[in-house]
Amino acid sequence: MRYAQLVIGPAGSGKSTYCSSLNQHCETIRRTMHIVNLDPAAEVFNYPVAMDIRELVSVDVVMEELKCGPNAALIRCMEYLEDSLYNWLDEELENFTDDDYLVFDCPGQIEIFTHVPVLKNFVEHLKKNGFNVCAVYLLDSQLELPHVNILSKMDLLQDKSNIAEFLDAEPRTILAGLDQRMAPQFAKLNKALIELVEQYSMVRFTPLDLRKERSIQYVLSEIDKCIQFGEDAEVKIRELDEDMDQLEL
Numbered sequence: 273m274r275y276a277q278l279v280i281g282p283a284g285s286g287k288s289t290y291c292s293s294l295n296q297h298c299e300t301i302r303r304t305m306h307i308v309n310l311d312p313a314a315e316v317f318n319y320p321v322a323m324d325i326r327e328l329v330s331v332d333v334v335m336e337e338l339k340c341g342p343n344a345a346l347i348r349c350m351e352y353l354e355d356s357l358y359n360w361l362d363e364e365l366e367n368f369t370d371d372d373y374l375v376f377d378c379p380g381q382i383e384i385f386t387h388v389p390v391l392k393n394f395v396e397h398l399k400k401n402g403f404n405v406c407a408v409y410l411l412d413s414q415l416e417l418p419h420v421n422i423l424s425k426m427d428l429l430q431d432k433s434n435i436a437e438f439l440d441a442e443p444r445t446i447l448a449g450l451d452q453r454m455a456p457q458f459a460k461l462n463k464a465l466i467e468l469v470e471q472y473s474m475v476r477f478t479p480l481d482l483r484k485e486r487s488i489q490y491v492l493s494e495i496d497k498c499i500q501f502g503e504d505a506e507v508k509i510r511e512l513d514e515d516m517d518q519l520e521l
């Protein structure tokens with residue numbers, strides 16, 4: 273099995289710093305993980321770059337050649353990558369063993385999500401190649417504003433009749449409501465559905481404090497759970513528990 277984290281979020285939200293801290297954490301617990309730079313505009317790295325998109329295309333070169341600004345250049349890069357990304361990835365992946373765990377440090381510009389379907393197709397490609405993929409979305413806590421998650425594209429939803437309670441989803445409350453309204457034989461199904469809501473963490477944020485090893489460990493365990501990171505790894509981690517106990521957390 274292969275595993276991947278796709279680290280996304282607005283520019284400057286801390287994606288690369290998160291990748292770097294994750295790398296340090298994994299070195300400490302001696303767990304193998306490879307960080308891939310998917311940002312053609314990246315300049316400095318605080319982690320060892322296992323694969324680097326800039327070998328294929330770099331924003332600086334495109335800006336120079338097309339005499340355009342950084343945002344336009346990034347979109348051009350992404351369009352170019354749409355054709356060549358998969359071959360590059362497949363070739364690079366040949367260097368890795370079967371139980372790869374890759375972390376993709378993505379560019380922050382929102383344009384790549386809206387104008388070019390490259391990231392969506394990239395994820396499909398990973399899944400086809402046997403990767404369990406988890407999107408790790410970073411949101412800067414320093415906005416210091418009340419925060420609203422918007423569920424978009426509601427026009428594409430066929431049945432909106434029961435959506436209200438899911439918009440304010442507290443999974444256990446929903447479960448209680450469903451159990452109350454429905455016949456007892458549906459109890460198991462309801463429970464499974466609610467577990468799905470919880471599992472996809474649609475309305476949850478996991479706080480991350482990079483100064484605390486435990487916090488990184490917790491975030492990583494949540495992501496691993498999400499992509500069912502193997503039993504093997506759990507065994508390895510258990511074996512290392514003693515080492516961890518000796519570290520000051």
Ligand SMILES: Nc1nc2c(ncn2[C@@H]2O[C@H](COP(=O)(O)OP(=O)(O)OP(=O)(O)O)[C@@H](O)[C@H]2O)c(=O)[nH]1
Nearest residue numbers: 282283284285286287288289290311379380381482
């Ligand atoms: N205090 C604090 N600063 C952080 C943290 N994470 C990131 N930063 C700072 O936030 C700034 C942006 O961090 P990056 O990791 O480069 O953000 P990014 O999301 O990779 O940015 P782009 O690649 O440009 O989209 C840097 O100055 C970091 O030092 C954190 O957990 N705590």
Ligand SMILES: [Mg+2]
Nearest residue numbers: 287288311378
């Ligand atoms: Mg970055």
